[in-house]
Amino acid sequence: MQAQALRTAVHVAAVFALYLALAMLVPAAVDLHAGNPDWRVFALSAVTVGGFSLTVAAATRSRPPLQSTRFAFLVVVVLWITLGLVSAVPFYAASLRLGVADAVFESVSAITTTGSTVIVGLDGLPPGLLVWRSLLQWIGGLGVIALGLFLLPFLRVGGFTYFRIESSDIDERPFERFSTHILALIGIYVVLTTLCAFAYAAAGMSGFDAVNHAMTTIATGGFSTHDASFGHFEGEAVLWVGTLFMLVAALPFSILILLVVRGRLDALRDPQIRLFLAYAVGFALAVAVYRSATTGIGFEAALAGSVFNFVSIITTTGYASEDYTAWGPFAVVAAFLATFLGGCSGSTAGGVKAYRFLILGRLLGNGLAQLVHPHAVHSVRYGDRVVDAEMQRAVVLFVAAFLLVWAAATAALAAFGADLVTALTGALTALTNVGPGLGPTIGPAGNFAPLDDASKWVLSATMLFGRLELLAVLVLLVPAFWRG
Template sequence: MGNFNFRVVFRIISNNLFILSAALLISGAVAILAGEQVKPFLETAVLAFAVGLMLYYAARSKADHHPLSRKEAYLTVTLTWLIMSLTGSLPYLISGAIPSVTDAIFESVSGFTTTGSSILTDIEVLPKSILFWRSLTHWIGGIGIIVLVIIIMPALKIGGYHLFSMESSLQEKISPRIKTVGIYLLYIYISLTVAEIILLLAGGMNIFESTCHAFGTVATGGFSPRNDSIAGYSPYIQYVITIFMLLAGVNFIIPYYLVKKDFLKIRQNEEFRFYLVVVFIIGIFISLSLMKDMGKSAETAFREGFFQVVSIITCTGFATADYLQWPVYAWLIIFFCMFLGGSTGSTAGGIKMVRHLIVMKNVRIIFRRLSSPHAMIPIRLNKKMLNEEANNSVLTFVTLYLMVFITGSVILVLLGLDGATSASSVATCMAGIGPGIGSVGPVSNFAHLPQAAKIILSVLMITGRLEIYTVLILFSPSYWKK
C-alpha cells in the first residue's frame, strides 16, 4: 500500500492513546470524588493503554526517528481523530449514559472535533463524571487542533496552511524551534483555560461547571453541563464567556507574538483585524435589530446579540437565547455566520476568516480589472505578495467546502429531513458549531435524527474539522499508489 512507513503512523497514534488513557483516569478520579462508578473510565483507559502499548512496540525500530511524510500525515491525522472518537464513546456506552452505539459515537465525535452538537435530551440527569469527560473531550480536541494547524499542517504544507498561517521561519520542518512554539502554545491554551475558570468562579459558578465551561469555551466546543446552556447564568458570566470565545477564535500565534513582544507582527496581521471588524459589524447589527424589533433594552440586546454572534462565528455553539425567535432576517444572518469561522490557527472551525479575506481581495481585483484589463494587480496578505499557488489553494478550498455542504444537505433531504434542518445540520457539523436552525435549533438537539443522518454528520464533523483535504485525499486512488 503505497510507500508508507506504518511505524511512524503507529508511534504517533500510540502516543495519542497514552494521552487519552491519562485523560480517562482524570475523569475516573472525578467519578470517585462524586461517588459515581469509575468502571467506564478504568476499563476504557486500560483498553486505550493496551492498544497504545501494542502500537508502540510495533513501531519500535531503527526507523524511530524517520520524519513524517505528507502521505503518512494525512493518514495519521484522520486515523487519530477516528480512533480517539471511537475510544471516547466507550465511557458513554459502558456507563449506560448513552446506550445507542451510533449516538455514543456521535457525541464523542462532536466532543473531539469541538463541534458541540448533542443527542442528549436531558443533560443534567447524567453523572457528573460523564459530563466532565464530555467536556474534557472538547479540551483535548482543541489542543489537538492547535498542534495540527499551527505545527503539523504548516510543516507538511497540508491544505495550503503553510502559505498563510505562520511566518516562513517556522515552516521548514518539525524542528526544535517549532517544538518551542508548541510548548508556548500549550502554555497559552492552559493559561486561557485557568484564567476563565478563575473568572467564572468569581461570578459564583461552582468549580465543576466553571471547569466544564472553560473547557468548552477555550476549545470553542460548546458542551455545557446545563440543559439551558449559558442562558440561566448572570450577565457577568455571559460577558466572561463572550470574551473568552472571542479570544479562542483568534490565531494562537497572536498571543505567542504578544508573549514575545513582537507587536509589529500583530499589527501586520490582516486576518486578526478582519476577524474583529466582522464580529463587531454583525454584532452591532443584530443588537440593533433586537432593540428595534423585539423591544429589548440596549444592554440585553447588546449582550444577547454579541453572545450569539461570537458563539456562532467562533464555532463554539453556546447559547443564551433562542435565535429562531428573532426576526427572520436576524436568524438568517446567524445561518450565514455558520460559514465564516474564526481565524486560522485557532480552535475555531468553519471556512476561516483569512480565506474569506482572500476571496474578497480576488473579487476586488476582478472589478479593478474591468476598468484596467491589462493591469497586473497582485494580491497581498500581511504586506506580502500571495503567489498563485496560495491563492488557488484558498479558492479551491472554499469551492470544495461549499460542494461538500451541498452534497451533505441533499443526502439529508433524501433521508427525509426538511430543507432548513438538513442545510443547517450539515453547516453546523462541518464548521464545528453545535446548534443549527429548523429542528436542530439552540433549544433542540440531534436526538430525533435518523441513525443514517447521525453517521453522515459524524463523518462531516471529522471532515470539516480536518480541513476537508486531509480526509478526502484518502479516497483518491492515486494516494494509495506507490
C-alpha cells in the same frame, strides 16, 4: 501507499490513543469522589483502551518511512479517526446507554470541538461524564491549534499563519526551537483556561461549572453542563466573560505567543484579526438593533444577548443563552450567514476563517479590475505581503471542496428523512464545527438526538471533514494517492 506508511500511521494513532486512555482516569477520579458507580466504567475503559493501544503500538513499531506529504496526510486522518472512535468507548459503556452511533457522534463532536450533542438531561448527568465531554473538547482544541499551526501549512491545504511579523529574519520568530514553541503554546493554553475559570467563578458560576465551561470556551467547543447552556445562568456577567474568552480563543495562537513572549503589540495588526473582529461586532450590533426595534426590549439587554450568541456562532463555539431563532427572520438569516465565518487561522475556531475571506475578496477585486484593464497585472496582497499562487490555489480549492461536501452531506441527510432546514443547517454546522443548527429539531433549543443513526454517521464524518480542512481527507479518496 506502501504498507510501511500505513503501519507507521497506525503506530502514531495507537500512541495517542494511549494518552487518551490516561485521560480517562480524570473523570474516573471525579466520579469516584462523587460516589458515582460510573467511575468503574472509566477505569475499565482506561485499562482496556490502554492495553489494546499499547499492544498495537508495540506490534506496529518499526523504522518510519521516508517523510512525505502523502505520509503526513495519512497520519493526520488516521489519527483523528482513531481519537474519535477511542473517546467514544466511555460514552457507549456508561450508564447513559448510548448506542454506537450516538456514542461516536458525541465523541467526534467533542474531539473536533463542534459542540453538537445527542445527550438529553445534562443537568442530571454524572459529573464524570460531564468532565469527560469537557476534557475531550479541551484536548481537541489544543490539537486543532497544532493542526493549524504546524501540520496544515506543511500540507499546503490551509493554516495561513505567520511566525514573522514584518520581517523574514529568524529573530522574529517567538522561538527558534520547535519544542520550545510547543511548550509556550501549551503554557498559554493552560493559562487562558485557568483565567477563564476564575473569571466564570467570579461571575457567579459554581467551581465545577466554571472549570468545565472554561475548558470548552478556550477550545471554542461549546459543550455545557446544562441543557439550557448559558441560559441556565442568571445575570449578564457570565455572558460578557464568555464573549471575551471566546474572542481571545479565536485569535491566532502564534500571534498570542508573539504578544506574550515578545510583547509585540504590532502583531495584532494581522489583517485577519481586524476582519474577524469587524464582522463579529457588525453582526452583533445589527441583530441587537433589530431585536430592540422589533421587540421593544432594552438595547443594553438586547446587546448582551446578541453579542454573546453571535460571537459564539462566529467563533464556532456553539453556546446559546436563549433561542435566537425566536428573535425574528433577520436574526435567523444572520445566524445562518454567521455559521460560515469562523475565527482566525491557527486558533481553536473552525469555519471558513477570516484569512480566506480576505484572499477571496482580493481575488474578486483583481478579477473585476482585470475585466476593465485586461493587460494590467494585479498582485493579491495580504497586508504588506504578496500571497503566492500556491496559497491562492489552496483557498480556491478549499471553497470548492467546502461547497461540494456541504451539498453531498445535505443530500445525504435529506435522503435519510431530514427536512430542508435540518439537512441544510445540520450539514453546515457540522462542516464548520459550530454546534447547533437551525429549526426546531437541531436549533439552539433542541439537539441531535431525534435524528436517525444513519444521519448521525453522516454528520460525524462531516465534522471530521470540517476539522481537517476538507482537502486533507478528500485527497485520500483520490486513487493516485495510493499508487507507488
